[in-house]
Structure formats: C-alpha cells, structure tokens
Amino acid sequence: MFPGKINPKKMKQMMKQMGMEMEELEGVEKVVIYTPAGNYVFDEAQVVATTMQGATTYQLTGEARFEEAVPEIPDDDVVLVASQTGATEEAARAALVETRGDIAEAILKLAQQ
Known part of the structure; x- marks a missing residue:
C-alpha cells in the first residue's frame, strides 16, 4: 500500500x-x-x-x-418418542439429540435397537 x-x-x-x-x-x-x-x-x-x-x-x-449447536428438544417430543418405542425418556432424548430433533428418525433409530 x-x-x-x-x-x-x-x-x-x-x-x-x-x-x-x-x-x-x-x-x-x-x-x-x-x-x-x-x-x-x-x-x-x-x-x-x-x-x-x-x-x-x-x-x-x-x-x-x-x-x-445442540438442538433444544421439547419434553413433549421426548415423551412421544419414548411412548412409541418403549424406550426410556433418557434414551428418547439422546436419540432426538442425535437426529437433531427429527421425531420420525429418532423413532426409527430406537425401533431398530
């Protein structure tokens, strides 16, 4: 310059x-x-x-x-995933975090386990 x-x-x-x-x-x-x-x-x-x-x-x-960023997961979503899969709420929350809040993907993930 x-x-x-x-x-x-x-x-x-x-x-x-x-x-x-x-x-x-x-x-x-x-x-x-x-x-x-x-x-x-x-x-x-x-x-x-x-x-x-x-x-x-x-x-x-x-x-x-x-x-x-870790997505915020509403408690209602955790309860829904847990009830649909029979998983614990902790496992449902972990699956939702891993799938970035995608409920359907979290249910499929837990159903395959």
Missing part, C-alpha cells in the same frame, strides 16, 4: 492525523461467534480494535474450531 520502508513511528503519526487509532486488546483468552448452526470458538485469539471517524471495528486473528 505504501512504497518503500516506512518508519512505524511515522506510520502511527500519519494514522493519528487521519483520525485513525489502533489498539491491541490485551489478555484475550477466548472469542466466540454464535450462529444458529453452532459456535466458532477462537482460543488465544489476537484482537485489534481500530477506531476511525468514530466507528470501531475489530480484527480477529487465530485458529477457530466449530462447535455444532
């Missing part, structure tokens, strides 16, 4: 003249981005806050791992 070598002190001064400030957030242990499908978790992330013209943006650097 800039030709040749630029002195970091000079660069910081130029950024300040343009109304731009950058600050690294110290001590960040974890950053989590929540989505309906699951969470992106960044352990030991490096985060830099940049403020320009009154707006702050955050730059995130690090390795992410994806943690799939």
Whole structure:
C-alpha cells in the first residue's frame, strides 16, 4: 500500500492525523461467534480494535474450531418418542439429540435397537 520502508513511528503519526487509532486488546483468552448452526470458538485469539471517524471495528486473528449447536428438544417430543418405542425418556432424548430433533428418525433409530 505504501512504497518503500516506512518508519512505524511515522506510520502511527500519519494514522493519528487521519483520525485513525489502533489498539491491541490485551489478555484475550477466548472469542466466540454464535450462529444458529453452532459456535466458532477462537482460543488465544489476537484482537485489534481500530477506531476511525468514530466507528470501531475489530480484527480477529487465530485458529477457530466449530462447535455444532445442540438442538433444544421439547419434553413433549421426548415423551412421544419414548411412548412409541418403549424406550426410556433418557434414551428418547439422546436419540432426538442425535437426529437433531427429527421425531420420525429418532423413532426409527430406537425401533431398530
């Protein structure tokens, strides 16, 4: 972006003249981005806050791992699957979690056992 070598002190001064400030957030242990499908978790992330013209943006650097969201299973669904299969409520709930809340698939899964 800039030709040749630029002195970091000079660069910081130029950024300040343009109304731009950058600050690294110290001590960040974890950053989590929540989505309906699951969470992106960044352990030991490096985060830099940049403020320009009154707006702050955050730059995130690090390795992410994806943690799939566990669906909420209504108690009525658990009771229905348990009554249709003769399984315990714990087994019915586990089958529903495994099938991501699909009642028919959970019943078929338990019926095959």
